Structure formats: structure tokens, C-alpha cells
Amino acid sequence: MERRDVLRLSAAAGAAGAMTLGRVSFAEAAPAAGQSADGRAEQTRTVSGHLPTGAPDFVYLPVEVPHGVREITVSYSYDKPAVPDGTAGNACDIGIFDERGTALGGAGFRGWSGGARTEFFLRADDATPGYLPGPVNPGTWHVALAPYTVAPQGLAYEVTITLRHGPQGKTPAPVYPPERARGRGRAWYRGDNHLHSVYSDGKRTPARIAALARAAGLDFITTSEHNTTASHRAWEGLWGDDLLILTGEEVTTRNGHVVAMGTDPGAFIDWRYRARDNAFGKYARAIRRAGGLVIPAHPHATCIGCNWKFGLNEADAVEVWNGPYGPDDEITLAEWDNTLVAHARGRADWLPAVGHSDAHRDPDVVGLPQTVVLADDLSRRAIQDGIRAGRVWIAESARIDLSFGVTGERGEHAGTGERLAVSRTAKVTAQLKVSGAPGCTVSFVTDQGRLYSAPLPPSGNGTVSWQSTPDYAAYIRAEVRHPSTTEGLPGPMAALTNPVFLGRS
Template identity: 45%
Template sequence: MAVTDGPTSEFPPDQVPGRGRDWYRGDCHVHSTHSNGGELTPDQLAADARAVGLDFVATTEHNNCAGHRDWAPYADDLLVILGQEVVTRTGHWLALGLEPEQVVDWRYGVRDGLVDGQLREVSRVGGLCVAAHPHAPYPCGVFMYPYGKFDVVEVWNGRWTSDLPWNADNEAALAEWGRGLAADIHGGRWRPALGNSDVHVAGQLGTPHTVVLAEELSTEAVLAGIRAGRSWIAESAAVELELTVSAGDRSAGIGDRLETAGDPAEVRVSVRGVPSGLVSFHTERGTAHRESLPEDGTGTVRWHTAADASAFVRVEVRHPDRTMAALTNPVVLN
């Protein structure tokens, strides 16, 4: 990763000093006026990011790097990850953690066999490759490349409200990712889920965003947390969630692997900020358990399983109208 001296340098710094191991909230799919349809400038987006409780954002303009320089004056306590939305003929993907002014080629489709070389270029600089909004209902938006080529899948893109057709696309992306988890885990490499706003206009930033366990607030540490699946997705900073799975004297959190040694496993999830919400536990057998939260939206739900019954456990939290409030990456059970 390229290192810069601070918010007065030509490019945003790749670390916010003094921030150690913690859960950090961020939006990795952000557009400014440098993208088609973008109505907000980087300074407006930076102010909005702080207002909605984000610790980091990624600048991901359509097929350009113009935002890499423009964000520098506004990156102080806010980490800005350099990136790009790569808009190809047969799907979009996010390149996160690019070098300053690095541009990833986009002039190809799935039949051209050229995407692999571009993915390697992103990996070469320590970056992360994300399959973006795989079921987006517009020309070139539907993602046609194999997930196996990518590090992460964006399963939640934009506001999940009951009156928008986009929810069908989010539901489809989540279901497709969820169906593949068991096989991917068995194969030794699973692709974590990511959620982003894909902001273009005011009021979208951070809805949703991803909450990442990172060793520090830096590009390298945040991308490492996302790559490992140590993350969950929230519709807003008002939603809080903690997931732990325990067996005997051992425990594991989101993105971790728990050696159960044959002991029964207790799954415990604590939630805040989802009044009368519905918590559901999911394994390779589908939805395994559901339980409602109190009217004030704060509660703890427990469920018991075992490694021979569940290869993994992940959690969804929905509002009473079935729109999504939060979802997690899995805890893997051995």
C-alpha cells in the first residue's frame, strides 16, 4: 500500500493514527461528481460520512481515479481507501486498495477472457476485488463472471425498503451467496459478504455499510478484515450486533473458525436498534431458528447446534416488514 504523509499530502493517508484494534464502520462503494449520476462532491461526502457515523469510505468512481486526489483535504480522522468501480460490459466490480491514480481497465466482457489479468493487477498491490451488485437490473449491471475469481461479494447494495424493486435484487444476491457458502467452506475458501450504499445522491451514504474488525484504522488492516470475513452489514449506525459461538471453553466470532471438539455449540447474538425485529440463524440447511426481539429493539437470542449439524452459522436481523436491518458473515464450525 502506498503511504502518504497526512491530510495535506497529494493523496489521502492510508492510516488514521492512534486507532487500534476495534470494529470500524465504513462504506466501500462511494461515488462523487466524478461518476455518472453522482451529485455530491468529496467534501460533502466526507461531511456526510462523519454525520452518519462512518470511520472509513472507499472512493470508487466509474472507470476513473479522479477522486484519489480530491479526497486528500478531507481525510483526517476519516480513512479514505483508494479504489475504482470497474464497469465492464458484463458486470461491475470494485477494486479496493489501489495505488494512487492507478486505473483498472474495463474494456472487456466475460467472453474476452481479460478480467483475470486485471484482477491480478489489483492483487499485486495488495488490493481487494469485489463482485458488485450481482443482480442489478440494468444493462451491464448483472454480474456474469464466476465468483471464484473474486475475493468478496457485495450482497447488499443500497437502501433495502419494502417499496423498491431493488430489494428483489438484494434478496437474490444474498440467496445466491448463502447457497454457495457450504460448498466454499468445504473447499477451503469462502467469499465474505459486503454491503455498501453505492451512493450517488444525498441521503444514501452509509445505507448500508459494513462493520469490520480491524487491527487498526488503515487501508491494509480494514481490507484484511474484509478479506477474512470479520465483518457484518448494518443498515445504519443505530444498529449494533455481536455474534459469538461457544463450545466448551472455546469461543469464536464472525469470520472465525471454532473447533468444537465434539462439544455442543451455543450461538449467542445480541442486537440493538431494531424494534420488534426478527433474528434468524442460517446454516447449510437453510433457516435453522427464528426469534423476535422486544419492542425496544434490544435483546439477546441464543440457539444450540453442533458441528455435525451445522458447518457454519450466520445471522440475519430483519424489521417486521421483512426489510433487512443487519446480516453477518458466518462463524465456521469444525
Template identity: 45%
Template sequence: MSSLSFPPARAVGRGAAWYRGDCHVHSVHSDGELHPEELAVRARAAGLDFIATTEHNSAAAPGAWGHLAADDFLIVLGEEVTTKTGHWLALGTNPGQVVDWNHQVRDGLIDQCLDQVHRVGGLCVAAHPHAPYPSGDFRFPFGGFDVVEVWNGLWTSDRPWNADNEAALAEWGRSLAADIQTGSWRPAMGNSDTHLEGQIGIPHTVVFAEELSTEAILAGIGSGRSWIAESADVGLSFTANVEGRVAGVGERLIAQGGRVEVRAAVHGVPWGTVRFHTDRGTVHHVSLPGDGPGAVQWDTTAEDSAFVRVEVRHPNGDVAALSNPIILT
């Protein structure tokens, strides 16, 4: 079998950097309309550094993807595990590995299915938890899953945001305070769920990784060192600073007794609104200028805020970008 039957697990990349990627993509090898070659071309044109192959209940076909990887483009192997009571993504599976999909809530098999992925170092993502069709409405408990896909692009038509995503974001946001308190919070991610022309990268996840490799990308996603972008036109920088100590998205900042400066810098969302959220809900919002990038600062303390996360919304209320939290202790 050719060494290009499956894509390599590491690309040259840019070293430790922010990488943009879409981890929910379908080709003609399941129910998508585009061939792998077309998807790779469109992913690169959309400004992506990596994608994941997530065909329904099947592994990436040998020879379909290996030749499409490049020094600056990583292809992660995966599967969309499509059950009767919810869909989930198995990311970072081995070549040819198929994760069992013949299970549902009432049979109690979910933990052993998740374990099939965790044993090979992969991540399990609860996919589109409020998708508007019976099997897409996620019924499994989130415990055992590593990440929640709060933004899914498939059912958004000509808008990249809809009520199903709003419900998923609200559910995830409500759980953050309790989950952070117990040390078991699950990061959010966003993916296009591409099936058709023009969908890839809308939205996608921007991940800080030590290198452009499957292991490093999954580590960044699993630790919450990431934010979600509507497209590559949108940029977000989000940090918290106390007495010279700085933390970024997904990180923990020791801030007891100090005043925390929270900063967000945004481009690509003219006339938009930046909203800071904590365990107390929405605590601050500022409008962005219409003629270019904007920066926002807000102050808090660890006593007042267990975490801070940011949402950037268009004037019509649709999300353009959102982050995982910075945790304050």
C-alpha cells in the same frame, strides 16, 4: 505534488476495534451529485469511520480527497470497474492507478484484470450482482473475486432492501456450504453505492480491523471479520462458544464433540426477528422486543452445522443486519 494530493493509507483510529465503512461511493468526479467534501461530511455524520472512493473506470483525482482524511476518518482508494457484463470494485489501489475496464465475460481477460488489483494488495468485489440493468447484472464467475456485495443501496429508493439484494443474498448463502468445504468461501459485504444526497452509509459494512488503515480494513473484509448494517443505528454482536473457546464472525471454531452456544445481541431493530442460518438453511428464529435491545441464543454442534450466520430482519421482512459466518469444525 502536495502530500495531501491523496489520502494517507493509515489513520490514528482506535487501535484494534470494529470500524464502520462504506466502500462504494461516487462523487461529481464520475456520476455522483455530491462533491468529495460533502461526501466526507455526510459519511462522518452517518457514523462512518472510513469510505472508499470508487469512481467509474477512473482513479481518485489528485487533490480531491487527501485533505478530507483525519485521525479518525480513513479514505481508501479504489475504482468501480464498469464493464459490459458486470461491475466490480477494486479496493486498495495505488494512487493514480486505473484498472482496465475494457473487458467482458467472453474475452477471458478477467483474471489478468483482477491480478492488477491483487498485485498491489487490493481486494476485488463482485458488485451488485443482480442490479436491474444490463451491464449491472453480474456475468463473471465469482472465482477469482475476494468478496461479494450482497447488499447494495442504490436502487432501494426509500427502503434499504429490495428483491435484487434478496436474490444476491440467496445466491451467496446457497454457495457457502460448498465454498467453505473447499476453503474458498467469499465474504459478503454491503455498500450504499452513493450517487445522491441521503444515501451514504445505507447500508455499510462493520469490520473488525487491527487498526484504521487500508491494509487492516481490507484484511478484515477479505477474511470475513465483518457484518452488514442498515445504518449506524443498528448494532449486532455475534459469537459461538464451546467449552470456553469463543469465535466471532469470520472465525473458525474447533467444536468437535462439544455443544456450541451461538449468541446474537441486537439493538436498533424493534420488533424485528433474528434468524440463524446454517448449511441446512434457516434453523432458528426469535422475535426481538419492541422496547429495546434483545439477545438470542441457540445451540448446535459441528456435526449438525458446518457454519452459522445470522440475519436480522424488520417486521416487514426487510434486512436490518446480516453477518458473515462463524465456521464450525
């Protein structure tokens, strides 16, 4: 069965642009086309075709699934021809939607593996990681191809679908992580909200990630697989009094990625749109309705499709530090600092800064960096409230501890994320107490830039203070940096805080 080109457009299939191929039918096929290992009948069809440069973001292959199917298995391949230097080659993701359809919102969503796998299966009692177990109901299913980049020669693909007949199994009831752990009451809690496992393009199991989180001194983590909620049910037995596990998703669009942090278990957030579709606000609201936070991830990362192009108006926080600190984080930090200036001048709300590891595989370090949140307890809501309020600082590891605050002449005090409401000419003292940062330098940064720096003692433990006024500094935040490794650039970050705003609003 040959499908060389797209046969018709499907406007309902996705705002970012989609096409639908001709149908693949099994309804008239002889059930004895092959035999599975346990004697059940199999049917297989293979479709090949070619996508030109400039193909839409999503190409749907309709598959007519008859009654009596127990399991559906899909494999695919595509060519990777040589391309000129500086030109993107072929890359094509894959996923599947069931008989409920491909409409935006994801009612029919059954799984996504991106480019991490070349085959997958689904049945009632089990599924490939990244896919949702459940019955294989009769009707029109859609294999979704997502040509991420297409070479000048185009992209030649082949998709093979196998249906295995037999009685449906029983779908196990999902067991999701609890929303609360024992914790320590109101305290600073350490977490990493951007992590990947074998349920998307990571190489670690959930059990391995949980062990690494505990070893890193974390109190909470968020599972945030690319465009799938399949991992939400994969953490049974891995949480405990010492580790809160939140569910979420890394919504991976063609114009940037966003961490939907702490969404309801099983809540799917669609990703099939671009910035030009003016649809992000709708899905940001969907994240919030599902109880999550909207956190743009690595806004200036250099990978294709990773740059954040939706603006920050819908965000609840922004990931200014992603994995080992690098030049793209420095750019994001500067951009975020500009938003603080706008807020200090009364022109915009302010966005708290967070940091996450985005760890996928060895040697990626879980908890490098980690977001440290002042929360009333170790629960989903309390952690989210702390982040939303900006009661957050970021550190490269649990070895670093700090406290930061600004005090007025009459004993007034404000901590990270708060406002010190004093007169414009009142003297204020910023103080940062640090431990575990040998060789580092502390700086205080304001709306005028970095105004004071001082080295820590060789031990890495010390207290640095600096005086100013609201007239001179609309806000003060602190940075702890390693020595510079590149001439003309500041050193890599060891820790940073959110600001204390100065003056009466």
C-alpha cells in the same frame, strides 16, 4: 468532415471489440481559425457519423494533435429516436486517451465520464472532473465512444474537438489521502466502500460525501468512481483522525461491475472486456498488485450491464447488499449462502460478504448499508485484512450495534469469520446481542437454511441464543430483519453477519 461508418478494425484497442474511425487532423489547419477569450488561437473540427445496431463496444476517433496545444475540449451528442416498447434506446459513453495509445492496461488513459457529461476539457493545470490534468502532448489522441446500447435505427453521433494553443501550464503534484488514521487500536470500524461523486456520475462533491460519512458514523470510505482514478487527488483536506479515505475504482464492464477497493492512488484498472474475452483474471490480479481487494458489486442488479457474469473465483469478497435492501440483494444473499455450503463441504474457498451504499446523489444515504470490520487499526491494510478474513458484519446504519459468536461446551469460542474447531457431536451455542433494531426479528441461518428465529423486545435491544452441533450445522450466521412488507418474502434486512464455521476442518 463526415465520418459515416467505421473505417477499420483495431484488434489492439480492446478485447471487448473496438473499431477505429478515420483520423481528424489539425496539423495543416490555420492557427487563426478562431480566437479564445484570452486571445490564444483556437481550432475546431466536427465529426459526425452513424453506428449500426451491433456496433462494437468501443469506437475510437483518432485526433492528430500538433505542437503548441495548451488545451483540448471535446463535446458530443447523439440522437435518441423512439423505440418499440421493451427495446433499448441509444446510450453512448465517452472518454479520451492521449498520445500513448488505447492499448489495454491504460497507459494512455486520460479520463472517462461515461454518459454523465456532454463535454469535457483537459490541460496541464486542470481538467473536467473524471479527467486527469496533464500536458497536451503532440501525437495521435483518441476520443473513445462507447455505444452502450444502440436503437434499431442505429445511433447518429456528432463529436466536436477544439484545440487551444498557447504555453503549457504546470501540472500540480497530486495530494493523495494517507493510508492510516488515528483509530482506536483493534476495534470494529464502520465503512462504505462504494461511493460516487461528481468525478463520475454522482452529483455530490467529495466535501459533501466526507461530511455525510461523518454524519453517518463512518470511520472509513472508499472513493470508487466508474472507470476513472481522477477523484483520487480530490480529497485533500477532507480526511482526518476520524476518517480514513481509501482510493479505488468501480470497474464498470459490459458484464458486471467490480469495486477495486483500496488500490494504490492513481492505479488505473481497465474495464474494456467482457466475460467471453476470458480477461477478468488478468485484471483481478492487477487490482491485487495495486494493493486492492476484488469485490463484485450488486451482482444481480437489474440495470443493463450490471449483472455479474465473471464468476466468483477471482473475488476477495462479494457485495451482497447494495443500497436500500431489495429483491436483487435477496437473490445475491442466497447465491452467496450457496458458496458457504460449498466451502463447508471442502469444495471451495469462502467469500466474505460486505455491504455498501453505492450512493450517487440526494436522497441516497451514505452508509446505507455499512460494512463493519474488526481491524487491528484504522489503516488501509488492516481494514483490508479484516475484510479478507471475514471479520465483518453489515448494518443499515450506525444505530445498530451487535456482537456475534459461537461457544463450545468447554468454553471454546469463535467470532465472525472464524472456525470453532470442536467435534462433530459437541454442543455449541450461538449468541447474537443486538441493540438499535426495534421491531426486528433475529434468525440463525445454517447450511440447512433458517433454523431458528426470535423477535427482539420492543426496544430493539436483546440477546438471542440457539444451540446446535457441527453435525447439524456446518456454519451459523445471523440475520436481523424488519417485518415483511411482501407476502411470502422475508422482511428487509437490518443487519447480517458473516458465518462462524463449525467443526474441525
